[in-house]
Amino acid sequence: MEGRCRVLQGPTIEEAFRAIRDGIAGRRNVLIVGNCWAEYFGRASSKLGAGERIVLIKSDGSTLVHRPRDYAPVNWQPPGSLFRTRIKEGRLHIRVFRRKQHESLELIFDRVYLVAILHLIDLGEFHLYASEEDMRQAILIEPSLVEEGFRPVTIERPVESGFVDILGVDREGRLTVVEVKRKAVGREAVLQLERYVEDLRRSTGREVRGILVGPEVSRGAQGLLAALNLEFKPLSPKRCAEVLGDKRDRRITDFALEER
Amino acid sequence: MEGRCRVLQGPTIEEAFRAIRDGIAGRRNVLIVGNCWAEYFGRASSKLGAGERIVLIKSDGSTLVHRPRDYAPVNWQPPGSLFRTRIKEGRLHIRVFRRKQHESLELIFDRVYLVAILHLIDLGEFHLYASEEDMRQAILIEPSLVEEGFRPVTIERPVESGFVDILGVDREGRLTVVEVKRKAVGREAVLQLERYVEDLRRSTGREVRGILVGPEVSRGAQGLLAALNLEFKPLSPKRCAEVLGDKRDRRITDFALEER
DNA sequence: TAATAAATGTCGTTT
DNA sequence: AAACGACGTTTATTA
Numbered sequence: 001m002e003g004r005c006r007v008l009q010g011p012t013i014e015e016a017f018r019a020i021r022d023g024i025a026g027r028r029n030v031l032i033v034g035n036c037w038a039e040y041f042g043r044a045s046s047k048l049g050a051g052e053r054i055v056l057i058k059s060d061g062s063t064l065v066h067r068p069r070d071y072a073p074v075n076w077q078p079p080g081s082l083f084r085t086r087i088k089e090g091r092l093h094i095r096v097f098r099r100k101q102h103e104s105l106e107l108i109f110d111r112v113y114l115v116a117i118l119h120l121i122d123l124g125e126f127h128l129y130a131s132e133e134d135m136r137q138a139i140l141i142e143p144s145l146v147e148e149g150f151r152p153v154t155i156e157r158p159v160e161s162g163f164v165d166i167l168g169v170d171r172e173g174r175l176t177v178v179e180v181k182r183k184a185v186g187r188e189a190v191l192q193l194e195r196y197v198e199d200l201r202r203s204t205g206r207e208v209r210g211i212l213v214g215p216e217v218s219r220g221a222q223g224l225l226a227a228l229n230l231e232f233k234p235l236s237p238k239r240c241a242e243v244l245g246d247k248r249d250r251r252i253t254d255f256a257l258e259e260r
Numbered sequence: 261m262e263g264r265c266r267v268l269q270g271p272t273i274e275e276a277f278r279a280i281r282d283g284i285a286g287r288r289n290v291l292i293v294g295n296c297w298a299e300y301f302g303r304a305s306s307k308l309g310a311g312e313r314i315v316l317i318k319s320d321g322s323t324l325v326h327r328p329r330d331y332a333p334v335n336w337q338p339p340g341s342l343f344r345t346r347i348k349e350g351r352l353h354i355r356v357f358r359r360k361q362h363e364s365l366e367l368i369f370d371r372v373y374l375v376a377i378l379h380l381i382d383l384g385e386f387h388l389y390a391s392e393e394d395m396r397q398a399i400l401i402e403p404s405l406v407e408e409g410f411r412p413v414t415i416e417r418p419v420e421s422g423f424v425d426i427l428g429v430d431r432e433g434r435l436t437v438v439e440v441k442r443k444a445v446g447r448e449a450v451l452q453l454e455r456y457v458e459d460l461r462r463s464t465g466r467e468v469r470g471i472l473v474g475p476e477v478s479r480g481a482q483g484l485l486a487a488l489n490l491e492f493k494p495l496s497p498k499r500c501a502e503v504l505g506d507k508r509d510r511r512i513t514d515f516a517l518e519e520r
Numbered sequence: 521t522a523a524t525a526a527a528t529g530t531c532g533t534t535t
Numbered sequence: 536a537a538a539c540g541a542c543g544t545t546t547a548t549t550a
Binding site for chain 2: 004005007009010029031033037044045046047048049050051052053054056058059060064066067068069070071074076078079113114116118120121122123124126128129130131160161162182183187192194195220224227241
Binding site for chain 2: 525529
């Protein structure tokens with residue numbers, strides 16, 4: 001473990017500097033807790049006043065500056081960033097930059113409470129279920145999730161303005177565009193569907209139905225749907241996962257137990 | 261600093277458990293480095309195999325599980341989460357959940373390398389420049405950024421399917437919808453603009469121009485624009501920031517809300 | 521490399 | 536509380 005994890009508590013700026021510089025050079029993960037401020041220039045620009053934060057520099061170069069609140073980092077750099085650390089006027093400067101993107105984050109610490117240099121090995125697999133892709137799969141396996149008598153014909157069918165999620169035929173043989181969303185659909189999704197339907201009407205000269213599938217609709221989207229003569233079919237990712245679980249292999253079944 | 265930052269290096273599971281439980285109860289920020297695996301159930305569900313990671317539990321309840329790579333956490337919970345920590349079969353279990361949302365993340369550690377309990381004070385202000393809002397401001401101050409002779413009339417004008425960024429009149433008196441984007445515009449933005457233009461044509465019975473303003477257009481969006489007879493005007497957030505820098509100090513704030 | 525759309529998106533703002 | 540849209544969105548996939 002000692003080889004894996006080197007910790008400095010209450011280091012001097014000089015000690016912190018050396019540990020961080022070497023940690024970054026050695027492609028370790030570097031954790032810094034201290035009082036800092038920051039400036040960012042690139043796609044936009046930003047200024048962050050002084051405060052106590054947690055900074056995480058990962059071995060792939062991604063860098064996160066976390067305040068004691070919120071999910072999102074207040075400042076960051078994506079993977080592949082480069083670093084320059086130095087001491088200036090008794091303070092620790094860490095410049096995180098991406099040359100090609102002309103993007104730079106300058107971090108300045110005047111106090112460092114904790115530095116940890118970590119060699120982490122993480123080969124664990126990660127799997128996510130109940131994605132929009134899973135919903136599409138479920139519909140292909142069990143088309144009645146959309147509507148009794150619905151028959152899918154094509155997936156990812158290209159039309160003029162994009163790709164139709166599922167193109168099929170309803171029980172009366174009408175061409176039917178299905179657009180799937182894993183969360184509550186808003187106006188945006190309706191516009192997308194409307195465009196697809198319009199493209200298909202034009203290119204085929206046939207009558208075309210448009211059905212939005214998702215767990216719920218917003219009020220505004222509801223109105224737009226009505227105005228554009230489009231339809232909504234409620235369907236949750238959860239329900240789809242169940243269908244997939246039944247038909248494929250069991251994955252989500254313990255979810256029901258969890259939910260009570 | 262000692263009051264601010266309590267660190268356990270290579271603690272036993274029991275020691276880690278106590279420190280973490282008390283840290284969470286005391287609304288501290290808690291850093292954990294160790295070997296863990298995880299399961300998530302909620303909006304979706306996921307399974308993460310064993311590996312060495314950094315876990316950050318913030319004082320507002322937000323929780324992040326970070327692998328040694330990537331900007332994004334592999335698992336997380338938003339602010340406001342609740343916690344239950346316990347030891348089971350010699351392992352440390354941390355359950356992070358939100359009852360109302362029926363969302364739960366279960367983290368299990370079999371080894372803990374480092375625990376830090378942090379009391380962080382962060383009152384620093386954060387400011388972001390060159391946002392889309394800044395671009396709109398710049399256009400209001402300097403309408404020729406869109407086109408010579410353009411005169412803004414209304415901002416955030418509601419139409420049937422949403423809100424028009426800037427509604428104005430071109431040099432020939434034609435109603436003109438301007439949609440602003442801070443980065444390269446894709447199909448989505450074109451659809452949005454098309455809808456607005458269509459709504460206004462219908463509701464006013466007048467000729468309506470639609471101009472998309474942004475740093476660049478994608479190929480596909482370009483095509484869609486042409487097909488729908490809409491226009492594109494290149495304008496970068498940076499250029500807008502310059503304009504604001506020049507003109508802002510003159511305090512032309514509540515400008516352009518009245519019709520001219 | 522560019523483009524396109526999903527995301528457990530998150531987050532602020534406004535109704 | 537719900538809706539709506541921006542975000543330095545990031546990330547994966549595909550042409």
